[in-house]
Amino acid sequence: xxxxxxxxxxxxxxxxxxxxxxxxxxxxxxxxxxxxxxxxxxxxxxxxxxxxxxxxxxxxxxxxxxxxxxxxxxxxxxxxxxxxxxxx
Numbered sequence: 001x002x003x004x005x006x007x008x009x010x011x012x013x014x015x016x017x018x019x020x021x022x023x024x025x026x027x028x029x030x031x032x033x034x035x036x037x038x039x040x041x042x043x044x045x046x047x048x049x050x051x052x053x054x055x056x057x058x059x060x061x062x063x064x065x066x067x068x069x070x071x072x073x074x075x076x077x078x079x080x081x082x083x084x085x086x087x088x
Contacts, residue, residue, distance in 0.1 A: 001027050006037040009045035009072070021048055025055035036067025041075055053084065 003024065007013055014021065024031045031052070035041075053063045065085040068076055076082050 001029055002032045002034060004034040004037065008040040008042075009035065009038050009048075010040060010042040011044040014044055014048055018048065021052060022055075025052055025059070028059075028061075030062045030064065031056060032064045032066055034067045035065055035072055036069065038067075038072050039070055041072045046075070046079065046081075049085065 001024065005013075033049075049063070049065070056063045063085060064087065065076070068086065076085065
């Protein structure tokens with residue numbers, strides 16, 4: 001399943017779409033989130049991605065992140081999350 005996120009992935013976004021993110025864990029398949037339109041991720045967004053990763057991994061599936069650039073890319077590099085989410 002692929003899902004495009006087209007706004008900041010932060011606490012405000014998760015207030016509106018947090019349940020949708022949580023529901024991806026029950027998709028029964030690998031999930032790819034396209035963040036190519038995202039220009040900002042905060043700690044709440046990172047926490048949601050880590051939680052989703054853990055839930056998917058527990059059910060034998062994988063979370064992949066694509067399209068990282070700018071601040072989100074730098075944050076993933078600084079937190080050493082590229083190997084976990086981007087397979088690199």
